[in-house]
Amino acid sequence: MLQFSERDDLWSEWERQYNNLQDEDRINTALSFFMAHEEEMLEGTKILWSEYLDYYYLMCKKQAMGEKSFYKELQNHPRSTDEYIFQNLMYWDRLPELRIWKLAMYIDPAIKAGKKNDYSAISIIG
DSSP states (O other), X not given: XXXXXXXXXXXXXXXXXXXXTTOTTHHHHHHHHHHHTHHHHTTTOBOTTTTTSOHHHHHHHHXXXXXXXXXXXXXXXXXXXXXXSOOSOOOOXXXXXXXXXXXXXXXXXXXXXXXXXXXXXXXXXX
């Protein structure tokens, strides 16, 4: 999703209906609510590839997967900024002049270890 709906109020009600375990037909109840308010609920939304995954499908996935997994797996945003290991990073569009500093170090950390994960990279210049 590039942009979420402007109608949080309607999506909150949809979410309440979608997750209502007292309603055995809760998925269809939520779908009926969405269909009755579809135009309003889709107001302001932008999807990268809507022919492949539509907004309603993605919102259902968000409920089924949980918010943290949804952002990690489908939004490519694995964690909130509070959970970042490195909080205050500086970066440049081009390398700074080394006369300003005698030493510079660049780090591309791999958070997990394993055969399929990225390698860590550290460069020290100076």
